[in-house]
Amino acid sequence: MPPKNKYYDDDDLEDYEDDDYWDEEYEEEAPPPPKPSPKPKPAPKPAAAPAAAAAKKLPQAAQIKQQPYQLVPEAAAAAAAGVQRFGFDQPSPDDMVLAAQQKKGPGPAPRPYNPLQHQQQRQQQEAAQQAAQQAQQGPADAALAGGMQGLSVGEPAAEPGAAQAAPQQQQQQQRGSTSRRPLTEYRPEPELAAECERAAAEEAGAGGKPRLHLVVLGHVDAGKSTLMGRMLYELGLISEKTVHKTQREAQATGKGSFAWAWMLDERPEERARGVTVDVAVTRFETPGRNVTLLDAPGHRDFVPNMIAGAAQADAALLIVDGSPGGFEAGFEPAAPGSAAGGGQTREHAQLARSLGVEQVAVVVTKLDTCDFSRERFDAIKSQLEPFLKTCGFREASIQWLPAVGPTGDNLAKPPADPRLAAWWKGPTLAQAIDAFRPTHRLLERPLRLPVTDVVRSGKAGVTVGGKLEGGALRPGSRVLIMPSGETSTVKSLEVDSKPTALARAGDSADVTLASIEPNVVGAGSVLCHPDFPVPLVDRFEARMVVLDVAIPVLKGQQVTIHAHTARESGHISGLVSLLNAKTGEVQRARPRCLLKGQSAVVEVTPARPLCLEEYAAYRALGRVALRDGGRTIAVGIISSLPGGAPSSSA
Numbered sequence: 001m002p003p004k005n006k007y008y009d010d011d012d013l014e015d016y017e018d019d020d021y022w023d024e025e026y027e028e029e030a031p032p033p034p035k036p037s038p039k040p041k042p043a044p045k046p047a048a049a050p051a052a053a054a055a056k057k058l059p060q061a062a063q064i065k066q067q068p069y070q071l072v073p074e075a076a077a078a079a080a081a082g083v084q085r086f087g088f089d090q091p092s093p094d095d096m097v098l099a100a101q102q103k104k105g106p107g108p109a110p111r112p113y114n115p116l117q118h119q120q121q122r123q124q125q126e127a128a129q130q131a132a133q134q135a136q137q138g139p140a141d142a143a144l145a146g147g148m149q150g151l152s153v154g155e156p157a158a159e160p161g162a163a164q165a166a167p168q169q170q171q172q173q174q175r176g177s178t179s180r181r182p183l184t185e186y187r188p189e190p191e192l193a194a195e196c197e198r199a200a201a202e203e204a205g206a207g208g209k210p211r212l213h214l215v216v217l218g219h220v221d222a223g224k225s226t227l228m229g230r231m232l233y234e235l236g237l238i239s240e241k242t243v244h245k246t247q248r249e250a251q252a253t254g255k256g257s258f259a260w261a262w263m264l265d266e267r268p269e270e271r272a273r274g275v276t277v278d279v280a281v282t283r284f285e286t287p288g289r290n291v292t293l294l295d296a297p298g299h300r301d302f303v304p305n306m307i308a309g310a311a312q313a314d315a316a317l318l319i320v321d322g323s324p325g326g327f328e329a330g331f332e333p334a335a336p337g338s339a340a341g342g343g344q345t346r347e348h349a350q351l352a353r354s355l356g357v358e359q360v361a362v363v364v365t366k367l368d369t370c371d372f373s374r375e376r377f378d379a380i381k382s383q384l385e386p387f388l389k390t391c392g393f394r395e396a397s398i399q400w401l402p403a404v405g406p407t408g409d410n411l412a413k414p415p416a417d418p419r420l421a422a423w424w425k426g427p428t429l430a431q432a433i434d435a436f437r438p439t440h441r442l443l444e445r446p447l448r449l450p451v452t453d454v455v456r457s458g459k460a461g462v463t464v465g466g467k468l469e470g471g472a473l474r475p476g477s478r479v480l481i482m483p484s485g486e487t488s489t490v491k492s493l494e495v496d497s498k499p500t501a502l503a504r505a506g507d508s509a510d511v512t513l514a515s516i517e518p519n520v521v522g523a524g525s526v527l528c529h530p531d532f533p534v535p536l537v538d539r540f541e542a543r544m545v546v547l548d549v550a551i552p553v554l555k556g557q558q559v560t561i562h563a564h565t566a567r568e569s570g571h572i573s574g575l576v577s578l579l580n581a582k583t584g585e586v587q588r589a590r591p592r593c594l595l596k597g598q599s600a601v602v603e604v605t606p607a608r609p610l611c612l613e614e615y616a617a618y619r620a621l622g623r624v625a626l627r628d629g630g631r632t633i634a635v636g637i638i639s640s641l642p643g644g645a646p647s648s649s650a
C-alpha cells in the first residue's frame with residue numbers, strides 16, 4: 001500500500017463560542033478592543049490527529065505537540081461552511097497587484113542568472129501557449145477569468161514582480177523588520193545546479209515522467225475516495241488479495257459500498273464514519289505523469305485539511321456527484337443570512353483557485369444511478385462551468401468527464417458499460433491527468449520547504465515532510481528552520497519513499513535533519529536557504545476578495561489565517577482601503593466594514609509571527625485565506641509585509 005501522510009491535528013479543532021462581539025463598536029482610529037479569547041467548549045472531536053497518531057509512536061511526540069509553532073485552535077465548524085458564488089467576475093487581488101506593478105514598475109525585471117537555460121525556454125513556451133489559449137477564449141471569458149490569472153502555477157522563470165521584490169525587501173531592511181538579501185541575488189551553488197541539470201535531463205529522457213501534484217476535491221460523499229481507490233487498482237497498484245481482504249472487512253462492518261474508499265481512508269475513524277478526515281498522500285504513475293495524489297476531505301468540518309492539500313497542488317480533480325439530487329446538494333449556495341448549509345463544491349473550487357490551482361478536471365460520478373444519462377451530464381456541465389469561470393478557471397483549463405468508481409468505468413480504460421460507451425468518446429481519467437501541465441520546478445529561487453508534518457524523530461535525526469516550493473536540497477545542504485531560527489544539515493533525503501541524493505523544487509520530500517531538537521520544527525515551519533531566510537512577520541497586508549459572508553467583515557474580527565502549511569489564529573487589525581474591483585485603484589481609505597464580493601487591502605495580525613512572503617516575491621508563500629466560524633471569509637495575496645519580527649537567523 002502506498003504511504004499515507006497526515007496533515008493537521010484535528011484534536012486542535014475546537015468550537016468558538018458565539019459571543020456578542022459582533023455588537024462591539026470598532027472605532028476607525030482607535031485600536032480595536034481585544035476580543036475575549038473564545039471559550040473552547042467540548043466540541044465533538046472529529047478525529048484523532050496525525051500528530052496525535054505520531055505521538056503514539058514517538059517518545060518526543062509530547063514535545064512536538066507542544067512546540068510553540070505547532071497547530072493552534074481552529075475556529076471550527078460550529079457554523080456550517082458553504083459559500084455562495086462571489087465576485088470573481090472582476091479582477092482579483094493578484095490582477096490588481098500585477099496591474100499596479102506594471103504601471104509603476106521600473107521596467108522589465110532583470111532576469112536572474114539561471115544556469116538551467118533549457119528550463120527557462122520551456123517555461124517561456126508554456127507562457128506563450130497560455131497566452132495563445134487565452135486569446136482564443138475571447139474577450140468575455142478573458143474578462144471573467146481575468147480575476148485569478150496571476151495565480152499561475154506554471155509561472156515564468158522570473159516570478160512576476162521579482163523586480164519589485166528587491167525594493168520591498170530594502171524597505172523592510174530599513175524598518176529593521178528583516179535583514180535579508182534580495183531573492184534575485186540567489187545563485188544555485190554550481191554543484192547543486194549541475195545535479196539539477198543532470199536530473200532534468202534524466203527526467204526528459206526515456207522512461208522519465210514529469211511530476212504532478214494532484215488534489216482531489218468535492219462535496220462530502222461525492223465519491224472521491226472510491227474513485228481514487230479504484231484507480232489505484234486499475235493502475236495495478238493494489239493486488240487482488242488486498243481488494244478481497246478489504247472488501248471482506250468492509251462487508252463485515254456493514255459498509256461494503258465503502259470498500260474502494262477504504263483503500264485510501266485507512267484510519268479507523270474514517271472507516272467507521274465513512275468520511276475522509278485527513279489528506280491522504282498517495283503516489284502513482286499514469287502513462288504520462290508521476291503523480292502525487294492528495295485526497296482531500298469533503299466534509300465542511302475538514303476544510304482546513306483540504307486547504308493544506310490544495311496549497312501544494314498543480315491541478316485538481318473536482319469530483320461531482322451525478323446522482324439525482326447529488327450534484328444539487330453539493331452545489332447549493334448557503335441560505336441567505338444563514339451560517340449553515342452550502343455545498344463544498346463551491347468552497348473547494350474557490351479555495352483551490354485562490355491557492356494557485358489553475359487546472360481542473362471535473363469528474364461526474366454516480367451516473368450509473370440515472371442510467372448514464374447524457375442529459376444529466378450536460379446539465380451539470382452547463383450549471384457548473386459558468387461558476388468555475390467566475391472562480392477564475394479558464395475554459396481551456398477545465399476538462400469534463402464521467403466516471404464510475406465502484407466499477408472502474410472510464411478510469412484507466414474507456415468505459416465498458418455500453419450505456420456510457422454509447423455516448424462518451426472523451427478522455428479517461430488517466431488521459432485527463434496526462435493532459436495537465438506538470439509541476440513547474442522553481443530552481444532559480446532559494447530553498448523554501450513549508451513543513452507539512454514531522455514524519456519521525458529519533459537518534460537518526462528529525463525527519464520532516466513537505467513539498468519544496470523552490471530551490472533544491474542534497475545531503476549535506478545547510479538549512480535554516482524558521483521561525484525557530486535553528487540551522488541544521490540535511491542528513492538524508494527521500495523522494496517518493498526512496499532514498500535520493502537530490503530533491504528539487506516540485507518534489508515532495510522527507511528530509512532528515514541532523515542535530516536538532518524535535519521541538520524546533522513542526523507543521524507550518526519553513527526550511528529555507530540560510531542566506532535567504534523567509535521573512536518572519538507579525539503583521540501583513542493582503543489584497544483580498546471577501547467571499548459570501550452573512551455578516552460584514554470588521555476591523556478587530558478574529559480569524560484563522562491559512563497560508564501554505566501554516567495555520568494560526570489572529571485578527572484583522574485594519575481595513576486599509578476599499579478597492580475598485582475593476583481597476584484596482586483605491587476607492588476609499590479605511591472603510592468601516594467590508595461586504596461580500598468587495599475587494600480590499602486588509603491588514604492582518606497573527607497571534608504569533610508567521611513565515612510569509614510577498615506574493616510578488618515568492619508566490620507559494622504569498623497566498624492567504626482567512627476563516628471564521630468554520631467558513632472561509634476572504635482569500636487573496638500578500639501585498640506587503642509592514643510588520644516583522646526580528647529574524648532569529650539574522
Ligand SMILES: Nc1nc2c(ncn2[C@@H]2O[C@H](COP(=O)(O)OP(=O)(O)OP(=O)(O)O)[C@@H](O)[C@H]2O)c(=O)[nH]1
Pocket residue numbers: 218219220221222223224225226227257258261274275276277296297298299365366367368369403404405406
Ligand atoms: N452508484 C455509485 N456509487 C458510488 C460511486 N462513487 C462512489 N459511490 C458511493 O458513494 C459513497 C461515498 O463514497 P466515498 O468515496 O466515500 O465519497 P467521498 O467523496 O470520498 O467522501 P468524503 O471523503 O467523506 O468526502 C460510497 O458508498 C460509494 O460506494 C459511483 O460512481 N456510483
